[in-house]
Amino acid sequence: MNPNPPAIVLQTLLLLFLAPLVSGYMKNWKAKLQNRRGAPPWQVYLDLAKFLRKDMVLSEHASWVFSFAPYVVFLTALTAGLMVPMLIAQAPLSLFGGVLAMVGLLALGRFFLALGGLDPGSAFGGMGSSREMTISAIAEPALMLAVFTVAITAGTTDLSRIAQSTQDAAWKLLNPARVLAFAALFIVLLAETGRIPVDNPATHLELTMIHEAMLLEYSGRYLALMEWGASIKQLVLMTLLVNVFIPVGLAGPHAPFLGLAMSLIAYLVKLTVLAAAMVVVETTNAKLRLFRVPDLLSTAFVLAALALLSTFLFYGS
Amino acid sequence: MNSPASAEIGSQIVTLMAALMLVVQLLMIGQRMLLTSIQLFAAQSVLLAAIAAVVAFYHDAGHVYVVAALTIAGKVLFLPWLLNRLVRRIQIHQEIEPLLNAPTSMIICGGLTLLGCGVARPFTSLERLGNNTLAVALTLVLTGFFLMINRRTALTQVLALLTVENGVMLAAVALTTYGMPLVVELGIFFDVLVAVMVLGILVYRIRENFASMDTSKLNQLRG
Numbered sequence: 001m002n003p004n005p006p007a008i009v010l011q012t013l014l015l016l017f018l019a020p021l022v023s024g025y026m027k028n029w030k031a032k033l034q035n036r037r038g039a040p041p042w043q044v045y046l047d048l049a050k051f052l053r054k055d056m057v058l059s060e061h062a063s064w065v066f067s068f069a070p071y072v073v074f075l076t077a078l079t080a081g082l083m084v085p086m087l088i089a090q091a092p093l094s095l096f097g098g099v100l101a102m103v104g105l106l107a108l109g110r111f112f113l114a115l116g117g118l119d120p121g122s123a124f125g126g127m128g129s130s131r132e133m134t135i136s137a138i139a140e141p142a143l144m145l146a147v148f149t150v151a152i153t154a155g156t157t158d159l160s161r162i163a164q165s166t167q168d169a170a171w172k173l174l175n176p177a178r179v180l181a182f183a184a185l186f187i188v189l190l191a192e193t194g195r196i197p198v199d200n201p202a203t204h205l206e207l208t209m210i211h212e213a214m215l216l217e218y219s220g221r222y223l224a225l226m227e228w229g230a231s232i233k234q235l236v237l238m239t240l241l242v243n244v245f246i247p248v249g250l251a252g253p254h255a256p257f258l259g260l261a262m263s264l265i266a267y268l269v270k271l272t273v274l275a276a277a278m279v280v281v282e283t284t285n286a287k288l289r290l291f292r293v294p295d296l297l298s299t300a301f302v303l304a305a306l307a308l309l310s311t312f313l314f315y316g317s
Numbered sequence: 318m319n320s321p322a323s324a325e326i327g328s329q330i331v332t333l334m335a336a337l338m339l340v341v342q343l344l345m346i347g348q349r350m351l352l353t354s355i356q357l358f359a360a361q362s363v364l365l366a367a368i369a370a371v372v373a374f375y376h377d378a379g380h381v382y383v384v385a386a387l388t389i390a391g392k393v394l395f396l397p398w399l400l401n402r403l404v405r406r407i408q409i410h411q412e413i414e415p416l417l418n419a420p421t422s423m424i425i426c427g428g429l430t431l432l433g434c435g436v437a438r439p440f441t442s443l444e445r446l447g448n449n450t451l452a453v454a455l456t457l458v459l460t461g462f463f464l465m466i467n468r469r470t471a472l473t474q475v476l477a478l479l480t481v482e483n484g485v486m487l488a489a490v491a492l493t494t495y496g497m498p499l500v501v502e503l504g505i506f507f508d509v510l511v512a513v514m515v516l517g518i519l520v521y522r523i524r525e526n527f528a529s530m531d532t533s534k535l536n537q538l539r540g
Binding site: 175176177179180183292294295296298299301302303305306309310 | 329332333335336337339340343344347418419420423424426427430431434449
């Protein structure tokens with residue numbers, strides 16, 4: 001685990017500047033599919049720049065937790081992102097526990113996000129936090145089980161080595177356990193990034209919002225960090241999905257410049273396909289009632305559990 | 318076509334599509350909208366036809382292509398069309414509250430999948446193509462029965478019957494690929510076709526008499 005400074009810098013820059021673009025493109029495509037013109041994809045950058053310039057309004061009831069939370073949310077998402085292989089199969093950062101540490105970091109971010117929602121004492125913030133925690137209590141086990149499935153087939157929880165383990169034999173990707181885990185993780189992705197069957201990213205209607213409810217009290221720089229952190233988290237989960245489950249085109253550890261460029265193209269193509277799939281799901285489905293969300297997530301959980309069990313049942317000889 | 322490597326790949330494809338059939342089945346258990354359930358059933362039948370075609374391709378078994386074509390014609394095009402028309406005519410689009418809620422049913426179906434895998438385990442050596450297609454087939458049958466018991470709408474029960482039939486066909490295609498004579502397969506196929514048409518009329522009658530598709534109301538019919 002010798003840290004590789006150029007790789008760290010490259011991946012940090014990618015995470016920082018690709019994540020808002022992905023969010024922007026998804027918003028734009030969604031608008032197009034709904035016969036609206038939509039804001040240009042780079043609008044998210046302009047929004048962030050504007051938020052960063054604006055003054056903040058802090059509630060007089062808010063404690064230090066309120067100001068601390070945005071930094072934690074932003075930094076945990078970024079650190080978790082450094083542990084996922086993006087262009088090179090060897091991720092720049094690998095802490096003990098591999099994927100466990102990554103899920104733990106994301107959970108830490110969510111914990112502080114919920115605290116930040118609760119802290120100023122507004123009714124909506126508390127409601128959003130409570131909903132977020134309810135949903136994550138079901139989504140997180142499904143995420144863990146799905147990732148364990150690939151970890152067991154690869155024999156390690158280190159994401160870099162999981163991604164490398166399937167590089168030599170591409171047909172291993174057709175393993176049913178992987179397919180089940182992929183389906184489960186896709187549902188979890190929709191839930192974790194606040195997409196439509198679970199949460200609506202474009203609403204401020206009090207009855208339905210989850211993520212937005214927690215951000216209501218935030219403004220200025222803190223809001224920028226929160227939004228940026230959320231889009232980085234979305235990119236990290238999408239990267240996890242495309243690079244760990246479909247590590248096609250991922251460059252090896254000592255790839256030349258050309259290999260990196262090819263890897264970047266492959267990564268962008270996979271990301272585009274996944275984003276398009278999410279946009280289609282978002283446009284063709286209606287938002288579920290909050291009490292129906294556990295139904296969807298329990299489907300994800302059972303799929304992931306079956307995936308994990310089937311690695312033992314079908315191939316454990 | 319008969320080299321070991323390509324047979325390996327064929328086996329992978331069959332296993333993959335069988336797993337997808339299972340995914341569709343689980344989605345159907347969590348689904349409450351009737352039209353979506355019908356679409357899911359059609360998707361499952363497409364997968365079944367694809368499995369039949371792959372098996373036929375890798376074993377040079379010509380008559381299995383007929384099974385694939387019949388599945389496409391009957392279960393992907395005709396039956397969904399028929400059921401869609403039925404839903405539009407009786408104007409009921411949503412499932413009545415099932416006996417067990419979705420999370421509980423999902424967990425039960427997970428258990429049924431385990432049961433199916435456990436029962437099919439001693440027979441894995443018999444399968445020529447696909448590592449665990451028999452397990453998936455058994456699971457489809459078991460969860461199909463569960464779906465039939467759990468749901469109260471007549472139309473969903475018909476769909477559940479159809480998924481049970483999909484499971485049986487999957488077992489027939491993947492396990493005994495060239496064993497099942499074409500006549501038997503044709504027989505099963507038309508049996509189901511006619512059964513669904515009759516059941517469709519029955520569903521319509523139930524709706525006419527009770528203004529609902531709840532089959533538990535049939536208890537009220539006393540002589």
